[in-house]
Amino acid sequence: MKRTILILLALSVVAPVSAKGRKADYRVTFPSRDNAVVIGDVPAWAKGAAVFCDGREIPSQLDDLDGDGCYEELVFVYEGLPLGFRGEAAGQPPVEVGFRVLYFAEERAADYPVRVNAQMWLKNPDKSLREVAAAESDKDDMYRRLHHHGPAFESELAAYRVYFDKKQSIDTYGKKRPGLELRETMWYPTDEQLRAGSGHDNLRVFGSISVGALKGWDDRRQRMVHITEMNRREARIRAAGPVRTVVDMRVEGWRYGGRELNMTSRYILYAGHQDVQAEHRIEGECRDLLFTTGVMKIRDGFTATLRDSVLVSTGCDYPENDSVKWERERMALVTVVPGRQIVSRTDDAASHLVQLRPDAGGRIDCRFWAFWRKNGWLRSEDWESGAGLASLGDWASYLSRPRVERLK
Known part of the structure; x- marks a missing residue:
């Protein structure tokens, strides 16, 4: 087998172009095992799309991420990377694959399997719940007004929620078997659901960084700074499947470091993925912050830095205050950050931390993972030590995204 694969699409094996559709061919280069593809040149008129590879349709999703009524991105997950492929960081050449996209001027119904879910539930005065796609407040009062305290999102392999408060920390929900379950458990499974094999919240975040959250930094006191003084907070589910979820947490008028900033933290989770892409966009003068x-x-754990830009923490603690009902859970957390933006590595009492500066565009992006002992698809010995986690993959390589080129 050739170490670099190029699949050329022939017109004879692709669905015919209808009078209402327009084709576009793309070459995608995969430099790592990240198989989530984003095409950003969607025609403004497109209302539907279909993606083909080697004559077979791949489930895809069109997303309007800024709410202007037009789709900006077409996304899909490519499952055909060669077995054993680890990417450029492991000394292997990248994989090149060809795709054909048909864009349609009308909506196109497609019966794709739903492999992700995002949800947010507002509490009504009568204690019933109302599902919402957006919530906002100019006070720090949304934590208790929302069920599970903020938006939650999941793939078949993992689930996360973002606290809608000054911490904006990430909490984790472990799964014992692949599948979607938040619609049924609502993050808090019943005893019957637990006996039937459902997952559950498996981490006590307290006042820590949790995993992958972005906060301010007090260099004099050597500790993180929560997002306290602000004018407005917003949580918004931008996309909810079937291929990926996109959740935005936005704060406006954040008074930090003698400045007033706006910051949007976007969390993206793809079907078949346990990792979350976190894209933090900071507006305002922030280059020297x-x-x-x-x-x-x-608790009862250790940390290992596998590379300068990778932080790993493992340990064992009770996920709830009730230590009678809940047993201690062994967890592993991974956060990968862009090494070129790291300024220092200084921990505080609750967290293993790196300090970073935004790039020229005000961006700080990272990826994070959560694993636990009861993941039915991982061997515990693979991740209970830093060396074991290293064997699972080159974490830093995941910052290398698939590269998309449109062919003429």
């Missing part, structure tokens, strides 16, 4: 992220210190 420090921010921090990392992984929390878990």
Whole structure:
């Protein structure tokens, strides 16, 4: 087998172009095992799309991420990377694959399997719940007004929620078997659901960085700074499947470091993925300000830095205060940050941290993962130590995204 694969699409094996459709061919280069593809040149008139590879349709999704009524991105997950492929960081040449996209001027119904879910539930005065796609407040009062305290999102392999408060920390929900279940458990499974094999919240975040959250940094006191003084907060589900979820947490008028900033933290989870892409966009004069992220210190655990830009924390603690009903859970957390933006590596009492500066565009992007002992698809010995986690893959390589080129 050739080490670099190029699949050329022939017109004879692709669905015919209808009078209402227009084709576009793309070459995608995969430099790592990240198989989530984003095409950003969607025609403004497109209302539907279909993606083909080697004559077979791949489930895809069109997303309007800014709410202007037009789709900006077409996304899909490519499952055909060669077995054993680890990417450029492991000394292997990248994989090149050809795709054909048909764009349609009308909506196109497609019966794709739903492999992700995002949800947010507002509490009504009568204690019933109302599902919403957006919530906002100019006070710090949304944590208790929302069920599970903020938006939650899941793939078949993992689930996360973002606290809608000054911490904006990420909490984790472990699964024992692949599948979607938040619609049924609502993050808090009943005893019957637990006996039937459902997952559950498996981490006590406390006041830590949790995993992958971005906060301010007090260099004099050597500790993180929560997002406290602000004018407005917003949580918004931008996309909810079937291929990926996109959740935005936005704060406006954040008074930090003697400035007033706006910051949008976007969390993206793809079907078949346990990792979350976190894209933090900071508006305002922030080039000389420090921010921090990392992984929390878990009780009875240790941390290992596999590379300068990778932080790993493992440990064992009770996920709830009720230590009679809940047993201690062994967890592993991973956060990967762009090494070129790291300024220092200083921990605080609750977290293993790196301090970063935004790039020229005000961006700080990272990826994070959560694993636990009860994941039915992982061997515990693979991740209970830093060396074991290293064997699972080159974490930093995941910052290398698939590269998309439109062919003429």
